Amino acid sequence: MKIIYITQHFPPEIGAAPARAYDLSYYLGKLGHNVTIITAFPNHETNFGIFKKETMDHVNVYRMFRMKDTKQSALRRLMNYFSFTFSSFIGGIFVQKPDIVYATTPQLFQTFSGWLLSKWHRAKFVLEVRDLWVDFAEILGQFKNKKLLNLARKLEKFLYKKADLIVVVTNGYKDRLVSEGIPEEKIIVIPNGVNPALLNDTYANYKDIKTEYNLQNKRVILYSGNIGSAQGLETVIQAAIKLKDNSDYIFLFIGEGVEKKRLKELAEQNQLSNVRFIDQIPKDELISYYKAADIGIVSLKKHPLFSITIPSKMFDYLSMSIPVLIGVDGEARQIIEKLNGGYFFEPENADDFIRALFNAFENEAELKRMRKNLKERLLAHYNREMFAKKLSDHIELLHKKKERGNA
Template sequence: MALVSALAVVLKVLILSQYFWPESFRINDVAQGLQEQGHQVEVLTGFPNYPFGQFFAGYEARRPARDVLGKVRIHRVPLLARRNGKGLRLLLNYLSFAVSAAMFGPFLVRRPDVILVFEPSPVTVGFPAAVLRRVFQVPVAFWVQDLWPESLVATGSLRNRRALALVSRIVRWIYRHCDLLLVQSRAFSRSLVKHGVSLSKIEYLPNSAEAFYRPVAIPADAPERQLVPQDGIVNLMFAGNLGVSQDLETLVDAAAQLRHEPVRWLILGDGRQRPWLEEEIRRRELQSCIHLLGSYPAETMPRFFALADILLVSLKDDPAFRATIPSKLQSYLACGRPVLAALNGEGARVTLDAGAGLTVAAERPDELARAVLEFIRLSPTQREEMGERGRRYFLRNFERGYLLHQLIELLGSVATRGITKEPKA
């Protein structure tokens, strides 16, 4: 693919994403990064309600509204809040944004050079993308963060074969109306090809981590030290969404096996599974070893990570998750901390390639418990060396500036080519 120099052209980029600041997603940093590089960025998004299911304070989704993040112009369209994030209500949340963005979008945004679609789920964000592509006659670059329908099966959201076949046809239609498909993991390409995408339209673009994810020194009086004591007990930390995908059952089972060992399980974050996790901790009397610290701004994570001895990343065992590189892994590596990866596939491969820690198979609490014991036996120096190797791997493969430059080159190239002729179904 012939690439256009990022320095040669100022691009007008429209980012289309159901989720955006103040919701915590990587696309926030990407938008600011594009703006910092001199490109003109507008965002078409919904009103923030993820992950709690209620609209954030100060946001009422009654009519379209404008907002700003630095110099990035944001256009918000009405949608139904997620509420409990389940069943019909979640489907209505997805569909309401797709319809609203398709209806209002053409009248809210200026004609861009290229549309960048951020798709962590749902894939229905592809519908307004197709509408805007047709209205403005500009190409669409679709950044696949989550595979559909595979992720629906993996999370148990949908099992009916006929419904899954319908979703698969929808995915095929959406992909056909894109001009470039970016995948956060090379293993995603197999699913895209199965849905009729030519390999020539697929480019690998992994996630990075915001610039504030880096090794940091923690002052003696830092408030984080009250939550993460440095008392000789090994601090094992899990950070991020508490959802079905994260396989929290295995975490709890392993913690129960090690309840008498010198390890403290620290959970940062929130999500649909938090009530279940709280009840399970009470039922199994694990309050002394599993501690729910709550949710904190992303900017504070490096300080928490610096106080952890081990950072845990986990996913259930499913083909969709085996193909995924969970974005928290990049954050962990960027902060130079040792990693314990309880998952299969690409995430485990990255951890091993980096030499950043230990891996165990997904959904194996016995193996996870043994790996924690192995970590406990390591010296602080050995654990620090793992973290340093992970940091070097991050800088070689996931560094923010490098990947941002790659994105700009790809967007410039597809903008120059223009929209592609849509093949017949």
């Protein structure tokens, strides 16, 4: 089948959205589908054009114009969203007639482009809900304009209604949509996971990070990812303040985000020698830091909606055999406990974070056992090649229903 896959973020950008889009499109292509990605020029590029066509691992990629997101104002972010929404529709018009238009959130507005393209091409519309974008935008104060939020909520419900199939990433999201009146039979769960092709025990070019940063004989606690308002990472800084006289532990933060400047200032004000911030680096270079880490941090703020959220960063750590300190209750915690992959701490509770941290390192033998075969346990349940096959089966069924309807 011919599939248009709309996602604003795609490699070489790094993060959960581009990784999922790449992995699913790659494996859908391997299953025989003709996949065309419609995406934006990477946000870090300052020189970009209106349109660029390329091929990435047998997947067609159309890169479309977008206003650069400076991450400094809500208005600029909206301009970034709307410019890609418009350009993605224009680009999709010129793609050979697809059978399926697959559009992912966040952000929400690009999925409206997907729906319009499905009407233009008379194709089936598949909506992927990676997070409850409108709810999270309101909770985190990203958009405070109530009229805009209400309009976005109406658009969200419109798209739920118009979608022929809805793909969600957690069971909690499915339950939430069903409670809002969306028919259960048109919702499927395709969780996040790992690409088995990227799991390899041999890394010839990794750097010795502990030597480079003079961290020998230190216990390295790593956070790598978005340093944003949702992550609740001030809890970790508060824990580091309480442990500032304990030289055994070093906290490494890798990434960018709206909270990074404030957290750095907090660390500097408290003269924390046990906290280091490192700018965002390419994913292949992250391997060296993963190899140096003794344990990883997965954290979100304490809110009922986050209890039905599964941070994709969790799978990145586990895929490198790194146990995690999980500060997310609900489904994420259940996965860690099922895989025997880490230790839970109460979100936004620095004292409980320290308790979990000490619990992890008081029994080194248990931590070592936890690492053993962690990748294998992960792949048995959260394999993106397997998930792509499930998605393929559902969209093929959707296409067959369309053909029967046209017969």
